[in-house]
Amino acid sequence: DNPGLHVSRSNQVLVKFKSDANNQGPGFLLNFKSTPFLPDTSLNFIQNHPETENSANIVYL
Numbered sequence: 001d002n003p004g005l006h007v008s009r010s011n012q013v014l015v016k017f018k019s020d021a022n023n024q025g026p027g028f029l030l031n032f033k034s035t036p037f038l039p040d041t042s043l044n045f046i047q048n049h050p051e052t053e054n055s056a057n058i059v060y061l
Helices: none
Strands: 030-034 050-055
Touching: none
Parallel strands: none
Antiparallel strands: 030 050
């Protein structure tokens, strides 16, 4: 099953993974993208960095 897109507006995301004997897959895949936070008052003083994207195959057995 694909749970779809989830967006966090804070610096934390909690992922709860539940499995049972009906699925014989090796685990799950998690992709995430982070965007640096720049307060509006700082935009004139701080150079905006591009988005960073990270992808890793995370397998829990």
